[in-house]
Amino acid sequence: MLNDTKKRKDIKHGLVIIIISILFFAFLHYFSNIQKPELVNRKGTSYEKAVVTEILQDNIQEDGSRIGYQKVKVKILSGKLKGQIKEATSFAGNLYGANCTVGMKVIVNINQHEDNILISVYSYDRSKVIYAFVGMFLAILWAIGGKKGLKSAIALIFTFICIIYLFLPMLYKGYSPFLSAVILIILITIVSLYLIDGISKKSVAAMIGTTLGVIIAGVLAFLFGKFAGISGYNVSQIEELVFIANNTKLQIGGILFAGILIASLGAVMDVSMSIASTLSEIYSHNNDMSVKELFKSGINVGRDMMGTMSNTLILAFTGGSINTLILNYAYDLRYNQIINMYDIGIEIMQGVSGSIAVILSVPLVSLIAALILTYKKEV
Structure with a gap:
């Protein structure tokens, strides 16, 4: 009888989650359905899959280096010209082009205006490698983590979906x-x-502590930026962002600080859940x-x-700015020049504010978890 009741509750719980998920993703689809202004004229331009x-005409030199461009024939594998064999050029660049060999899968840029077609090799076709690498990561997470690993993979996919279909559209529509x-x-x-631990006292404590810790760090970063004269207008690629903002409702000034909140979330969530779980376990053995x-x-x-989690954030931001450091x-460069560079100031602001979020989450979660766990006893 108890098993039947539990099964009915699990079924109802599952149905509620499915209904909420459908409504949420329907909202995301509606919310992210944006008519974007055409910032660049792409008429007659497409990027298609092809094989060399x-x-x-090769461009390899006697010393093994490549200068200039290759002339190759490619078979188009997608788009309007699918199945056709066309001539293309592949420039020897570090960012664009490819060192073509027969049988190589590439992405080509096709510019077609009336009867004139110009085709160039844009890059290697590395999409399958990317999908395989991500798939391997998710498979390892599932294999080692078991059921919780699978739930963690689902949580990662949910995070990615929210960033693409909620966060970016909100910025694009002019929200803060x-x-x-x-x-x-x-x-x-x-x-x-919730996916990792369900709704429990320790997960609620971790949720509240994570949110408060990250928000406090964002506020501190904003104050640092205000006193140090750093804003979202001092980042790289600002010219492109200003151009987009002039044609949309994008608010550039706050993007930097929003990024700091998102960047520190993972580490803060990790610390918060670890502390909440530890206190829950301690209390279960001595209530x-x-x-x-x-x-x-x-x-x-x-x-x-x-120490370890603060190190994690500092090293992560350092790794992201390694080119600047080199x-x-x-x-x-002289000390006074380096310490007052915008790039250095931004990296310091990101690393320190993220570490502050980790540090503050310790007392916040400890207090919240202690209050929640002992709530009935104290009452």
């Missing part, structure tokens, strides 16, 4: 970047922790503990995590 069938990031963080945190005792236990556990080192 013949090398007409900071507010958009907060909404995104709350959604991702709730769904991710005579007071709020103060549980709070102290959370702080003690968190102290061991602060250039500064190679050109032997």
Whole structure:
């Protein structure tokens, strides 16, 4: 009888989740259905899959380097010219073009105006490698993590969908970047922790602590930027962003700080859930503990995590700016020049504010978890 009741509850619970999911994704589809202004004239231009069938003119030199361009024949595998064999050029560049060989899969840029067709090799066709690599990651996550690993993979996919179909459209429509990031963080945190642990006292504590910690870090980053004279207008590619903002409702100023919130979310969520789980386990073995005792236990556990997680964020941001660091080192720039560069200031702001979020999440989650776990006893 109890098993039947549990099964009925599980079925109802599953149906509710399915209905909410359908409504949410229907909302995302409607919300992200945007008529974008044409920023670049792409009439007659397309990017199609192709395979190299013949090398007409190579550009390899005696020393093995490549200069200039190759002339090749390619068979178009997609688009209006599918099945046709055409001549194309492939320039020797680090960002565009490819060192073509017969049988190589490539992406070609086709420019067609009336009867004139100009085709150039844009890049290698690496889409299958990317899909395989991501698939391998998800498979490993599932194989080692089991059911929770599968739920973590679903949470990752949900995060990706929210960024593409909710966060970016919100920015494009002119919503505050900071507010958009907060909404995104709350959604991702709730769904991710729910999938991993369901609705429990420890997951609720982790949800609240994660959200508060990340928001506080974002506010501190904003204050740092205000006093240091750094805004979203001091980032790279600002000219392109200004051009987009002039043709849309994009608010450039807050994008930098929204990015800081999103970048620190993963580490803060990790620390928050770890502390909440530890306190929940401690309390389950000794439910005579007071709020103060549980709070102290959370702080003690968190102290061991602060250093490693702060290091994780600092190293992540350092890795993202390694090109800038190499250039500064190679050109032997002076200290006063380096410390006052916008790029360096932004990296410091991102790394430090993210680390502050990790540090603050320790006392926040410890206090919240202690209060929630002992709530009935205290009452």
